[in-house]
Amino acid sequence: MGAPAILAEDVYREELARMGAQDGRVVCVEAVPGGGRHPFEAAHPDRFFQLGRVDSAMVSMVEGLVTAGFRVFVCGLGAGAGAERLPRLALAHLRSGASVVVPDSQSDPVELLRTPRVRIAAPSGVREIRAVVRSAARSGRPYHIRIGAGASADVTAGWAGSGDGDIPVVVWDAGRGAGRRTDPAGVCLVSVGEDGTRLALAVRERGPGPAHAHLVYLDDSHLAAAAGELARRHDRFVVLGGHRGPGGVATRLSRLMPGCDVLEMALGGDLAADVVRVLHGAERLGR
Numbered sequence: 001m002g003a004p005a006i007l008a009e010d011v012y013r014e015e016l017a018r019m020g021a022q023d024g025r026v027v028c029v030e031a032v033p034g035g036g037r038h039p040f041e042a043a044h045p046d047r048f049f050q051l052g053r054v055d056s057a058m059v060s061m062v063e064g065l066v067t068a069g070f071r072v073f074v075c076g077l078g079a080g081a082g083a084e085r086l087p088r089l090a091l092a093h094l095r096s097g098a099s100v101v102v103p104d105s106q107s108d109p110v111e112l113l114r115t116p117r118v119r120i121a122a123p124s125g126v127r128e129i130r131a132v133v134r135s136a137a138r139s140g141r142p143y144h145i146r147i148g149a150g151a152s153a154d155v156t157a158g159w160a161g162s163g164d165g166d167i168p169v170v171v172w173d174a175g176r177g178a179g180r181r182t183d184p185a186g187v188c189l190v191s192v193g194e195d196g197t198r199l200a201l202a203v204r205e206r207g208p209g210p211a212h213a214h215l216v217y218l219d220d221s222h223l224a225a226a227a228g229e230l231a232r233r234h235d236r237f238v239v240l241g242g243h244r245g246p247g248g249v250a251t252r253l254s255r256l257m258p259g260c261d262v263l264e265m266a267l268g269g270d271l272a273a274d275v276v277r278v279l280h281g282a283e284r285l286g287r
Contacts, residue, residue, distance in 0.1 A: 008129055008147045008194070012101055013039050015130045016073055019137040020044045026137050027065055029058065029098075031076035055089055063096040071140055072098035077106070087112075090144065094118050099136045099143040104193050112144060113220060113247055120219040122146040122242065124197040125154025128216055131167055148194030155197060155214040169226040173204060173212035187286045188213055188234040189278070192249050195267055196241015202275050203282075210238065210282045218242070218249060227256035235260045236285045238278060241267065261285060 017039040020026040027047045028040040041048040047070075051058045058074070065072045074093045077086050077100055087109045090100045094115055104122060112118065119136075121143060123129045129147065136143035155173050188211040191200035200212050211234065215226055230237065230253070239262060242249040250264035263285050268274050 006126060006150065006152060008150060011126050011129045012133050012145070012147060013075070015133040016040050016075070016137070017043045019134060020047060023071065023137060025069060025071045027070045027072045029062055029065075029072060029074045031058065031074060059089070059092050059096070062093050062098045066097040071137055073101065073136070074098050075101045077102050091115065094142045094144060097142055099145065101145045101147055104146040104148045104195070106146070108144075108243055108247060110247055115142075118142045118144055118219060119217060119222070120144045120146075121217050122193040123216055124148065124191075124194040124214070125152065125156065127154060127156050128167065132216065135167075146193060150194060153194050153198035153201060155191070155201070155212070167216045169215075169217065169222050170229045171214040171216065173200070173214060186211060186234055187236045187238060187282045188230065189282070190215060190230070190237050190239045190249070190253070192218065192239065192242035194241075196239075199240050199267060199271065199274050199278065202271055203278050206275060206279065209279065215249065220252075223249070223252055224256055227253055231257045231260055237262045238282050238285060239264045240278065 016026070016028055020028070020040055020043060027049070028038065029049045029051060030038055031051060038048060049061065051061065062072050062074060077090055086102070087107055090102055091109050091111055093100050112120065119141060121132045123132045123145070132143070132145055136145065155171050189200045189203060191197040191212065191214045197214060200214070203209060204212055213230055237253065237260060239250040239253065244264060244266070245251065248264070250262055254262040263281055265278060265281055268277070
């Protein structure tokens with residue numbers, strides 16, 4: 001039998017509990033009704049609040065805690081009924097100054113990108129999740145953190161940071177020579193989130209092919225900096241993962257890199273079939 005799967009939810013919960021031990025201002029508000037024992041609750045019961053799905057009470061309490069100087073993390077949004085209200089509820093918490101942890105599948109309200117000071121992160125893999133949680137706790141600014149179901153799609157070989165939140169705007173996959181200055185006509189995969197990153201890594205496992213750039217922070221300031229770095233190395237991109245539409249990564253990168261070709265590919269859910277689709281799409285784009 002193989003090793004048990006690492007759940008992204010367990011990773012951020014454990015890291016948040018560690019940050020709570022380092023900083024008495026870190027508070028966890030859990031939105032999962034009837035959820036299991038939380039490591040933050042076990043370690044810091046006086047700073048853990050289980051509010052279930054009482055939306056109005058949650059917003060009022062979070063606003064009060066932020067005003068009092070606490071660094072609040074609202075976790076578990078996305079569980080239970082009322083999923084259509086969750087994007088707006090997350091936005092209300094962000095506007096109050098709290099950070100939120102949401103499922104990567106949750107749709108984002110268009111106002112998210114216009115909310116001041118918010119950093120948007122879609123970490124993939126244990127190291128990235130821990131780094132983003134640490135950065136959010138230490139900065140005191142609101143973070144919108146998208147978490148996938150697992151935590152296995154990890155691009156860390158090209159990242160020489162300490163893991164304390166200093167993730168570069170572009171993490172280059174160092175396998176098979178990516179990240180070096182290459183022919184600008186070469187196609188580059190751009191992965192976002194756990195599913196998109198897992199797909200990009202699977203494509204790279206097939207053999208020499210497209211380069212691979214991985215993005216963690218997706219707010220406007222980080223994406224603009226990433227676009228500048230991407231365009232200096234390549235001029236054709238296939239974006240994997242992230243939300244689609246006007247506020248999606250592919251659409252925003254297209255606006256930021258007007259001289260480049262940006263192809264967005266939807267994930268079909270069958271990894272092997274998606275790998276073939278991506279390779280064919282990259283081949284067509286590279287002609």
